[in-house]
Amino acid sequence: MTRPLFLDHHSTTPLDPRAFEAMRPFFEAAFGNPHSADHAYGWEAEAAVEAARRDVAALIGARPGEIVFTSGATESNNLAIRGAAARLPEGRRHLVASAIEHPCVAAVMDLLEGRGFPVTRVMPDRDGIVSAEAVAAAIRPETGLVSVMAANHEIGTLQPIGDIGAVTRPRGIVFHSDAAQAAGKVPLAVEPAGVDLLSLSAHKMYGPKGIGALYVRRGVGLEPLFAGGGQERGLRSGTVPAPLAVGFGAAARIARAEMAEEADRLRGLRDRLLDRLSAAIPGVAVNGSLTARLPHNLDLRLPGVVAVDLIHALKDRVAISAGSACASASLEPSPVLRAIGLSDEEALASIRIGLGRWTSAEDVDRAAAAIAEAWAALTGQACRVEFEA
Known part of the structure; x- marks a missing residue:
């Protein structure tokens, strides 16, 4: 498998x-x-x-x-x-x-x-x-x-x-x-x-x-x-x-020896992923500051979907989550997202993506395509998944 x-x-x-x-x-x-x-x-x-x-x-x-x-x-x-x-x-x-x-x-x-x-x-x-x-x-x-x-x-x-x-x-x-x-x-x-x-x-x-x-x-x-x-x-x-x-x-x-270099690399990959998803899916929005942020983190709300449906649609292609692993089985809106002023609908449409030490640019492009295609299938809307190198 x-x-x-x-x-x-x-x-x-x-x-x-x-x-x-x-x-x-x-x-x-x-x-x-x-x-x-x-x-x-x-x-x-x-x-x-x-x-x-x-x-x-x-x-x-x-x-x-x-x-x-x-x-x-x-x-x-x-x-x-x-x-x-x-x-x-x-x-x-x-x-x-x-x-x-x-x-x-x-x-x-x-x-x-x-x-x-x-x-x-x-x-x-x-x-x-x-x-x-x-x-x-x-x-x-x-x-x-x-x-x-x-x-x-x-x-x-x-x-x-x-x-x-x-x-x-x-x-x-x-x-x-x-x-x-x-x-x-x-x-x-x-x-x-x-x-x-x-x-x-x-x-x-x-x-x-x-x-x-x-x-x-x-x-x-x-x-x-x-x-x-x-x-x-x-x-x-x-x-x-x-x-x-x-x-x-x-x-x-x-971590102490490699943190700075790893953070720079992951920040670049995170921005690459955000650029690709923003180009493919109209209305994508970032939850929280994009500057005062962990370099590998991307938390996004995608219009027109419920996050758990998107995550389920991606289960064979990309493993992401809707928030804390301790609360991943909950269908309640995230208290964190509510606290920053999101509506229940916006919170329930949000996904958390965490890049890692062995994530590559090819992985980012593959993930962007899979997320965009799953979003399009759930919403019935068109999306563009051809990305410039």
């Missing part, structure tokens, strides 16, 4: 073969438990985990001791927000979050709100940007924590986390950012940005599934989510999976 072209690199990314090769020995002879302190098997695994910790820290400008390995961004977000909220003093329990956070952050905010933590949700502008001014306006004397993502998981808009950090740090407010989509795609530097907690996921940046990390700035207190053996500075008990940590470290090292 011929597999469809994969253009859903927000949901996950294929494991980079270089990361896979780095992991391989730790599935085989080097199988030790990194917490076994009495013999060479444990020392070998521990050394590999600590090397990976250094690589992940270097990607975001952190100290290795500030990196806590987790099972992924969902756990990191929960540990960050729930863990920080549990340590907030009386009188500082007000929380602020953007209205376009990933479902796992939104769900944690809903949970805490139900437990007596007042929550203010800050709306983005039409471009999908949550401004520092809007965050500042939401802050009260009793605000203890702010959570704003680094890059949106649907429309790819980059949030001004440095400007937001400049608002929170002088006020002594804990600032958390979900960087699962941004890490490895755009530069991140936690200290200049004033970020206290930053969530990462390996499988969003060509590393293995099942591992993530939380940056915890030195001096920030968190309540662990669960009790156990006290690993990861007592913040995340459980055996660190050495093979996955090694793969994460390799992915971070590769």
Whole structure:
């Protein structure tokens, strides 16, 4: 069976073969438990985990001791927000979050709100940007924590986390950012940005599934989510999976070395795809800012169709989505698209395209032709799919 072209690199990314090769020995002879302190098997695994910790820290400008390995961004977000909220003093329990956070952050905010933590949700502008001014306006004397993502998981808009950090740090407010989509795609530097907690996921940046990390700035207190053996500075008990940590470290090292060149290449391919779709389909529109945006992201609304019908029509040719993988089975309009002012009809006509490390110009042209042809078949309208080289 011929597999469809994969253009859903927000949901996950294929494991980079270089990361896979780095992991391989730790599935085989080097199988030790990194917490076994009495013999060479444990020392070998521990050394590999600590090397990976250094690589992940270097990607975001952190100290290795500030990196806590987790099972992924969902756990990191929960540990960050729930863990920080549990340590907030009386009188500082007000929380602020953007209205376009990933479902796992939104769900944690809903949970805490139900437990007596007042929550203010800050709306983005039409471009999908949550401004520092809007965050500042939401802050009260009793605000203890702010959570704003680094890059949106649907429309790819980059949030001004440095400007937001400049608002929170002088006020002594804990600032958390979900960087699962941004890490490895755009530069991140936690200290200049004033970020206290930053969530990462390996499988969003060509590393293995099942591992993530939380940056915890030195001096920030968190309540662990669960009790156990006290690993990861007592913040995340459980055996660190050495093979996955090694793969994460390799992915971070590769991203750090190749990010700038890869971003330029993907930005060019994204613009090529937009040009071809705009030429073929009348009325195509981009959701969110096209400048403050992840280089590989294109979120579009196509007139006259429902996105799920288009995606189904493309299932044998191109794999794309209508938004977050966590909500891909939902037929409800995206909360992100509603938040930037789209009508339900516009939101339901929107598709998310994520280009990747191995996407080629030929792939882009093939995808543009397939999307245009599927749109024409669904709408009964003509489209032009002959593109200039």
